[in-house]
Amino acid sequence: MLTTTLLDPILTFLPNTTPQAWLDEAIKPENLPLLLTDHLMCELKAAQTAMLLLRRYAVDKDSSQALLEWLKPFEDFAYRKVGDGDLSTKITLSKKLISRSNFEHGDELIAKMVLLIKEELHHFGQVLEIMQSRNIPYDNIPASRYARSLMQHVRTHEPAKLTDTLICGAFIEARSCERFAAIAPNLDEELNKFYVSLLRSEARHFSDYLGLAQLVSKEDITERVAYFRAIEGQLIVTDDPDFRFHSGVPIQLAVA
Numbered sequence: 001m002l003t004t005t006l007l008d009p010i011l012t013f014l015p016n017t018t019p020q021a022w023l024d025e026a027i028k029p030e031n032l033p034l035l036l037t038d039h040l041m042c043e044l045k046a047a048q049t050a051m052l053l054l055r056r057y058a059v060d061k062d063s064s065q066a067l068l069e070w071l072k073p074f075e076d077f078a079y080r081k082v083g084d085g086d087l088s089t090k091i092t093l094s095k096k097l098i099s100r101s102n103f104e105h106g107d108e109l110i111a112k113m114v115l116l117i118k119e120e121l122h123h124f125g126q127v128l129e130i131m132q133s134r135n136i137p138y139d140n141i142p143a144s145r146y147a148r149s150l151m152q153h154v155r156t157h158e159p160a161k162l163t164d165t166l167i168c169g170a171f172i173e174a175r176s177c178e179r180f181a182a183i184a185p186n187l188d189e190e191l192n193k194f195y196v197s198l199l200r201s202e203a204r205h206f207s208d209y210l211g212l213a214q215l216v217s218k219e220d221i222t223e224r225v226a227y228f229r230a231i232e233g234q235l236i237v238t239d240d241p242d243f244r245f246h247s248g249v250p251i252q253l254a255v256a
């Protein structure tokens with residue numbers, strides 16, 4: 001089955017599967033607006049992370065500016081509520097990005113990250129369309145601890161910083177993919193189809209990040225992957241006060 005082939009490498013890579021307590025919370029109809037809003041923001045953040053990597057490491061000055069302009073309408077909508085969110089004509093970057101001469105793996109990074117940004121922006125539009133069709137108003141909500149806590153462990157010197165950031169990217173994409181697959185069968189038909197449709201691209205994002213991490217690292221990354229795997233596993237199985245797409249075990253708040 002397609003889903004099994006896509007998911008096998010993801011499940012092998014991740015330290016654990018989503019706890020039942022998170023799933024129980026995720027399928028409650030009253031949590032759907034929160035889940036979709038967080039998902040929407042995750043798509044934008046995924047695009048921003050890739051853009052940051054390109055601007056920090058790979059592209060020249062003009063290309064860096066073109067990247068900022070590419071994401072600006074999406075950020076304007078998400079953070080400043082500018083426009084109605086119909087950004088379907090803006091998901092493609094018209095300018096060809098030029099790699100910096102002093103970064104060895106610029107072309108590989110550009111090729112993979114530009115495709116990733118385009119796909120994340122497309123997903124952003126898809127989530128927003130679903131929200132709008134269900135009259136779920138968009139309001140910016142703060143992220144959970146997940147990505148921030150992973151990134152806290154990124155080393156600060158290069159090229160280790162880049163390697164670790166790419167490994168974190170692989171975990172975030174892999175966990176998204178695992179969670180999409182886990183909740184899909186528990187949702188209504190439209191959402192079920194939508195989440196299954198996302199699996200292929202998220203699985204590729206995972207393997208692209210992991211491949212790039214090994215490419216830019218001078219050393220074998222196995223140990224570093226294991227280090228982040230342990231941290232990621234803890235973020236998933238420990239109590240988490242904020243319920244979001246990548247959160248840990250939901251804390252049941254006592255009813256007064």
Ligand SMILES: [Fe+2]
Nearest residue numbers: 043119120123
């Ligand atoms: Fe995505």
Ligand SMILES: [Fe+2]
Nearest residue numbers: 046173202205
């Ligand atoms: Fe992704």
